[in-house]
Amino acid sequence: MAGDLHTHTYFSDGSYSPEMLVAEAKKIGLHYLGITDHDTVDGVRHLYENGLYSVRGVNIVPGVELSANHPDRDIHIVGYNIDIYNEALLEMIDKITEARWERFSEIIKILQIKKYNIREADVLKIAGTTRSVGRAHIARTLVKLGAFKSVREAFEKMLGKGTPAYVPRYLPEVDEVIDVIHQAGGKAVLAHPKLVGDDDLVEELCKKIDGLEVYYPCHRPEDTQNYYLLAKKYDLLITGGSDFHGTSSRFVKELGEFTISDTLAEKFYVAPPDLNL
Ligand SMILES: [Zn+2]
Ligand SMILES: [Zn+2]
Secondary structure: OEEEEEEOOOOOOOOOOHHHHHHHHHHHOEEEEEEOOEOOOHHHHHHHHOOOOOEOOEEEEEEEEEEEOOOOOOEEEEEEOOOOOOHHHHHHHHHHHHHHHHHHHHHHHHHHHOOOOOOHHHHHHHHOOOOOOOHHHHHHHHHHOOOOOOHHHHHHHHHOOOOOOOOOOOOOOHHHHHHHHHHOOOEEEEOOHHHHOOHHHHHHHHOOOOEEEEEOOOOOHHHHHHHHHHHHHOOOEEEEOOOEOOOOOOOOOOOOOOOEEHHHHHHHOOOOOOOOO
8 A cells, every 4th residue: 555656767767667667566566656757758658658557556647857957956856747748848858858968978078088988879778768868877887887886986986066077967947847847737846855955945945846755765764754844834745755766776676665655645646648649
């Protein structure tokens, strides 16, 4: 009797296909599954357009995780129950995707100058289906090539903010992200507030968003308590999820390791759209 509202497929930087993810959710008895890829709705679209969306027992919540601009903090906002065909949303995603590809080429060039034997093709082989190519794919490739021991090390030494191959990219402003999620009929939720690293900023953001990801694997009990109270103070929806990425995930190895109650998850569920595509 549980749900997980934060997961990634291989359409962004996860390692599962959407159908594998849904099948796994069904196998372990999850009632609610949020699919929240970074900067893409291709995973949800894939389920819609291949007749894989309606699965007995698993209620799928369509989502997207968008990064918003900030000079030194990572702000991730998840849009839940968005219309994945909304024009404004798709326009923003296209702009972000284009910027991601530009940045991808720039990072590879810097790595080559720094004598890493890496080519764009090596990363694309690992990235597979995604249109949302990112640093995680580059990091995995560097690990595979033996340049670093782990993805974490690759980020700490070469790809993270403030390191030699870090290249900033275009990110929409917080207000633009929230606005586009609303235009697409969705609810805007601030993801993993602890990872923002600045609780004053989190409180400012609470004045604009619809929900807060109170339950998250790296939150300590006191963090969860604080964010719960904050969500209550601003009358926000309370959500949670594992941020499951598949085998190379950051916080959980298996789907179902970290879940929230149905009572919380069901607030995000709306009946599937008319899929006569
Ligand atoms: Zn995130
Ligand atoms: Zn995520």
